[in-house]
Amino acid sequence: MLTSSGVPIGEIPAALDGVHSKWQAKGLKSLEIVPLGNHHFTVEASVNPTAKANAKGTVDVDVPPENLSMDQVTATSFASSTTAASGVFSPDSEPELTDIMTSGAGQKELKLSDSQEGAHAEEQVANRFQGSWNVCNNEIANALSAKQKNSKKPWFKNVRMMINVSKSSCINCASYIVRFTRKLREKSSSVHVGMKFASLYRGAQEVPKSNMDEFGDLVRLFVEKGRLKGTNRLGRLWGPSSIFGNKRERITEVSGTKDAGKAGLAILRDAGIAVDVMAQDDVKGKGNAEKRERLKLRNEKLKTALDEVEQKLKVKKG
Ligand SMILES: [Zn+2]
Numbered sequence: 001m002l003t004s005s006g007v008p009i010g011e012i013p014a015a016l017d018g019v020h021s022k023w024q025a026k027g028l029k030s031l032e033i034v035p036l037g038n039h040h041f042t043v044e045a046s047v048n049p050t051a052k053a054n055a056k057g058t059v060d061v062d063v064p065p066e067n068l069s070m071d072q073v074t075a076t077s078f079a080s081s082t083t084a085a086s087g088v089f090s091p092d093s094e095p096e097l098t099d100i101m102t103s104g105a106g107q108k109e110l111k112l113s114d115s116q117e118g119a120h121a122e123e124q125v126a127n128r129f130q131g132s133w134n135v136c137n138n139e140i141a142n143a144l145s146a147k148q149k150n151s152k153k154p155w156f157k158n159v160r161m162m163i164n165v166s167k168s169s170c171i172n173c174a175s176y177i178v179r180f181t182r183k184l185r186e187k188s189s190s191v192h193v194g195m196k197f198a199s200l201y202r203g204a205q206e207v208p209k210s211n212m213d214e215f216g217d218l219v220r221l222f223v224e225k226g227r228l229k230g231t232n233r234l235g236r237l238w239g240p241s242s243i244f245g246n247k248r249e250r251i252t253e254v255s256g257t258k259d260a261g262k263a264g265l266a267i268l269r270d271a272g273i274a275v276d277v278m279a280q281d282d283v284k285g286k287g288n289a290e291k292r293e294r295l296k297l298r299n300e301k302l303k304t305a306l307d308e309v310e311q312k313l314k315v316k317k318g
Pocket of ligand 1: 120
């Protein structure tokens with residue numbers, strides 16, 4: 001916990017110490033003691049950029065994910081096939097930050113919670129958060145009575161997940177993140193999921209059957225029929241299940257074009273996930289003029305694609 005919801009006055013020094021040590025390294029700007037009445041106080045932390053205290057007195061710290069570097073978002077040729085991602089996940093007021101993950105982890109680096117070899121960067125971030133979410137929910141479930149467990153009342157007030165990725169999500173990462181977001185919505189009264197991308201994904205993709213069954217309409221809204229090829233080949237699923245269940249499904253090959261990138265954006269936006277452009281101010285390091293120009297161009301292309309996606313989704317919804 002960042003702080004208890006209203007600490008007795010004698011415990012304020014300890015509460016301050018706790019909040020201070022936890023947030024110091026993450027850009028803590030100031031601590032403020034806010035009286036709650038009844039000799040109780042809460043500690044409000046200001047962490048870059050903002051911190052908010054909610055009505056109950058617990059502290060909801062709006063911590064951003066770690067910024068990717070200018071080099072990571074402007075990589076070209078071979079290096080650009082490595083995607084980087086970082087994230088922050090806060091079920092109520094306990095933010096968890098990931099380090100920057102890169103795509104294509106080799107088999108040796110994989111942990112139990114990871115997907116199989118070749119996991120995409122944001123997939124690894126989501127795996128990590130899904131693991132924590134499961135642990136957290138199991139703990140709560142164990143502490144509840146059977147009656148409480150069956151109640152429809154959400155266990156969480158406010159869940160927030162922000163993920164930064166150097167390239168926009170492919171169809172499979174987008175599908176996986178949408179499914180995880182649904183799980184969050186089942187258990188929380190308010191859920192905010194937002195993603196920031198520096199550029200538009202254009203790689204070829206192998207989309208498993210379950211994703212085509214569920215999100216195929218959105219894919220076909222952007223990708224011409226000729227660029228979707230059904231096959232008898234089996235491919236992996238996204239998320240931790242691909243290593244545990246060793247599940248494989250028949251795949252559809254999607255040619256690498258900007259339209260395939262738009263399909264990924266559409267899957268996220270259609271599910272109410274916020275998508276923003278990761279501009280120069282959002283990355284570490286200024287780079288040189290050439291890199292800044294490259295990032296600007298990538299941002300513009302992403303923005304154009306995003307506008308088109310918004311427009312088509314609006315038309316589709318009437
Ligand atoms: Zn992906």
